[in-house]
Amino acid sequence: MNRRQLLRMVASGVSFASGLWSALVPTPAAARAASRVRPGDPAWPSDADWDQLNQKVGGRLFKVQSPLAACAPSASSADCAQVFKELKNPYYLGDEAGLTQTLGWVDAWTSQPSAYCVAAQTTDDIVAAVNFARERNLRLVVKGGGHSYQGTSNAPDSLLVWTRKMNAIALKDAFVGAGCAGLYEPKPAVAVEAGAIWGQVYDAVSTKGGRYAQGGGCLTVGVAGLIQGGGFGSFSKAYGMAAASLLEAEIVTADGAVRTANAATNPDLFWALKGGGGGSLGIVTRLTLATHALPEFVGGAFTTIRATSDEAFRRLIDRTIAFYGEALFNPHWGEQLVFRPDNILSVAMVFQGLNQQQAQAVWRPFLDAVVASPQDFSVVAAPVIIAVPAQHFWDPAFLKNCRA
Numbered sequence: 001m002n003r004r005q006l007l008r009m010v011a012s013g014v015s016f017a018s019g020l021w022s023a024l025v026p027t028p029a030a031a032r033a034a035s036r037v038r039p040g041d042p043a044w045p046s047d048a049d050w051d052q053l054n055q056k057v058g059g060r061l062f063k064v065q066s067p068l069a070a071c072a073p074s075a076s077s078a079d080c081a082q083v084f085k086e087l088k089n090p091y092y093l094g095d096e097a098g099l100t101q102t103l104g105w106v107d108a109w110t111s112q113p114s115a116y117c118v119a120a121q122t123t124d125d126i127v128a129a130v131n132f133a134r135e136r137n138l139r140l141v142v143k144g145g146g147h148s149y150q151g152t153s154n155a156p157d158s159l160l161v162w163t164r165k166m167n168a169i170a171l172k173d174a175f176v177g178a179g180c181a182g183l184y185e186p187k188p189a190v191a192v193e194a195g196a197i198w199g200q201v202y203d204a205v206s207t208k209g210g211r212y213a214q215g216g217g218c219l220t221v222g223v224a225g226l227i228q229g230g231g232f233g234s235f236s237k238a239y240g241m242a243a244a245s246l247l248e249a250e251i252v253t254a255d256g257a258v259r260t261a262n263a264a265t266n267p268d269l270f271w272a273l274k275g276g277g278g279g280s281l282g283i284v285t286r287l288t289l290a291t292h293a294l295p296e297f298v299g300g301a302f303t304t305i306r307a308t309s310d311e312a313f314r315r316l317i318d319r320t321i322a323f324y325g326e327a328l329f330n331p332h333w334g335e336q337l338v339f340r341p342d343n344i345l346s347v348a349m350v351f352q353g354l355n356q357q358q359a360q361a362v363w364r365p366f367l368d369a370v371v372a373s374p375q376d377f378s379v380v381a382a383p384v385i386i387a388v389p390a391q392h393f394w395d396p397a398f399l400k401n402c403r404a
Contacts, residue, residue, distance in 0.1 A: 036137055036138060036139045036157070036158075037136060037137045037138055038157045039115060039157055043136065043137065045132075045136055045138075049136070050116065053118075053128060053129070053132045056125075056128040056132075057118050057120070057124075057125045057128050057129065058121070058125070060118055060119045060120065060121060060125060061116060061117070061118050061119075062097075062116070062117055062119070063115065063116055063117075064097050064098045064113040064114045064115060064116060064117045064154075064160060065098060065113070066096075066098035066099065066111075066112075066113040067083045067086070067096055067098065067099065068083060068098075068099075068103075068111075070082075070083050071083060071084075087099075087103075090147075090218070090220040091220060093146055093220075094145055094146045094147075094164065094197065094220055094222075095164065097113070097114075097117045097119070097143065097154075097160060097162050097164075098113035098114070098117075098154060099111070099113075099146070099154070100146065100148065100151040100153055100154050101146060101147050101148055101149050101151075101153075102149050102151065104151065105150075105151075109150075109151055111151050111154065112154065112155070112156040113154050113156070114141060114154050114155055114156070114157075114158040114159065114160035115156075115157050115158060115159065116159050116160065117159070117160040117161075117162050118159070118160070118161050118162065119162050119164070119165060120161055120162060120163050120165070120166055120195075121165050121166060122166075123250065123252065123258055123285045123286075126161055126163075126252045126283050126285060127252055127256050127258065129159060129161045130161075130252050130253075130254065130256050130283065131256040132159065133159050134254060134255075134256070138158065138159050139155055139157055139158035139159065140158060140159050140160075140161065141153065141154060141155045141158050141159075141160050141161070141279070142160070142161050142162075142163070142278065142279040142283050143160055143161070143162045143163070143164070144163045144164070144194050144195050144222035144223070144224045144225050144278070145195075145197050145220060145221050145222020145223070145224075145225055145226075146164075146222065147218070147220065147221045147222055147225060147226075148225065148278070152278075152279070161283055162195075163193070163194040163195035163224070163283075163285070164195040165195055166193040166194050166195040166196075166285065167193055167195045167196040167197075167200060168191075168192075168193045168196075169190060169191070169192050169193070169196055169200060169201060169204040169205075170190065170191045171188075171189075171190050171204065171205065171209050171211075171291075172188065172189040172190065172191060172288070173188060174186035174187070174188070175187055175188070175189035175191075175247060175248075175288060175290075177247055177248040177260075177262035177263065177264065177265070177288070178248065178260045178262060178264075178265050179262070179264040179265040180262060180263060180264045180265075183263070183264055184263060184264075187247065187290050187291075188211060188290070188291045189247055189288050189289060189290050189291055190204065190205050190209075190211075190213055190288070190289050190291055191286060191287070191288045192223050192224075192286065192287050192288075192289065193285065193286050194222075194223070194224040194283070194284050194285050194286065194287070195222070195224075196222070196223045196224075197219065197220050197221060197222055197223065198215040198216045198218070198219055198220075198221050198222075198223060198226070199219030199220065199394065201213055201215060201223055202215070202219070202393075202394035203394055203395070203396065205291055206294055206390065206391055206393065206394050206395075207391060207392070207394055207395040207396075207398075209291070210294055210391055211291040211292065211293070211294055212235075212239070212291060212292045212293070212294045212295070212390070213245065213289050213291050213292070214231075214233055214235065214236065214239040214240060214241075214242050214244070214245050214289075214292065215231065215233055215242050216231065216233050216242070217233055217234040217334070217335060217350070219394070223287060224278065224284045224287060225278040226242050227242050227243050227246055227273070227274070227284075227287055227289070228243070228273055228274075228275070228276060228277060228278040228279070228280070228284065229243075229275065229277055229278055230242070230243050230274070230275040231243050233334070234334035234335050234350050235331075235334050235350075235352050236334065237329075237330065237331045237332075237333070237334060238331035238332070238352060238353070239292055241274075241275075242289075243273075243274035243275050244274070245289040245290040245291075245292075246270075246273065246274050246287060246288075246289060246290075247262060247263075247288045247289060247290055248260065248261065248262040248270075248287075248288040249261045249262070249270065249273050249284055249286065249287050249288070250284070250285045250286040250287075251269070251273070251281070251282040251283065251284045251285065252282055252283045252285060253281070253282040254282065258285075259282070261273060269281060294390050294391060295352045295353040295390050296353070296355070296389070296390060297352070297353070297354060297355050297356070297387040297388065297389060297390055298350065298351070298352045298387065298388065298390040298393040299350065299351055299354070299356060299359055299385070299386050299387030299388060299393075300335075300348070300349060300350045300351070300384075300385075300386060301347060301349045301350075301351065301359060301363055301383070301384070301385045302347060302348055302349075302381070302383070302384045302385075303347045303367070303379065303381055303382065303383040303384070304344060304345070304346050304347070304379070304380040304381035305344070305345045305347075305370055305377055305378070305379055305380065306342070306343055306344050306345075306377065306378050306380050307343040307344075307345075307376060307377055308343070308375065308376055308377065308378065309343070309376070310343065312343070312373075312376035312377065313343035315376065316343075316345055316370075316376075316377060317339060317345075319366070319369065320337060320339075320345060320366075323365075323366045324337065327362050327363075327365075327366075328349065328362075331352075331353070332351045332352060332353050332354050333349055333350070333351050334349070334350050334351070334352075335348055335349045335350045336348045336349065337349070344380070347383075351387075352390065354387065355387050356385065356386060356387035359385050359387060360385045363383065363385060367383055
């Protein structure tokens, strides 16, 4: 199948995923005809069945208990207060199998934990979980970094495949994918297991390896989910979408097969993984990504400006948008300009490939214009524009010393 054929299938209402993943994620019509088995149904697996799965996955199956259960007896208890304090920590969210990035959307869904979880450490663990769910018609969900704001990294009455502990990272000086020899030139790359988060990848690739891998701006975002979702990051204007760096993937499809996907082997599956959505076509176990030359400097620009009136705020918005188009809409700059209530502009930008003096020169005309109109604008937080050697930008030890 080529891309044109794939598009024809989509246009005719036939999902590409149907041949790979429909056994676990059916179409709405199929779901109505054969709904998933739930606890209390006669076909729900027995304790002996779950024990058998537990043996296959090396004792890594467990019942999921949400930390939010501590709030059930009393929402005002100290234990409940501690849970809500921890919910502000994204690392805590990722390390708890039963939690999702948000607690729900009003009138849409409420976060609920899965029934059982396989804390996978190997591809074989995932194969065993996929086969178990398919054979018993169970709901199956996947959690890697756990950054799904739609709560899809858990689901009630489901079996969860949790890849958090599959986080090995290996640098490759000259990677050639399976079946790609003679067709594509070797490239510097990094092989990343599905449970790794971008903070770990940046530390391995940039801090230790002196290269760059295009990923997410938030360090706790999961690598696998971002790549499968396309992945726009802080420096995508320079390096492209995160998915554009994908060279090869290992994936377990709904039939329990372990498949390699790259430009020469299963190329349509490979193409679909680069933006088809996390878990849509199977459970990715490993991704190999091209790496890029690391710029000399990376840095950030931060300030907060308040307009004194609604009319002044409209002028500030106009000036900011024009400034962005003239000076920031280029491969050097990324991240956020946020217009907030109370006539506030919040600047939290990052840049690459500029030194500190160059970055300050970019912002000087805009900031000078703000200061020159005190009747219209006030600087709430003084501008901070700083650059650091790029190899230290994601270096935990360096950043800790800077804060100290």
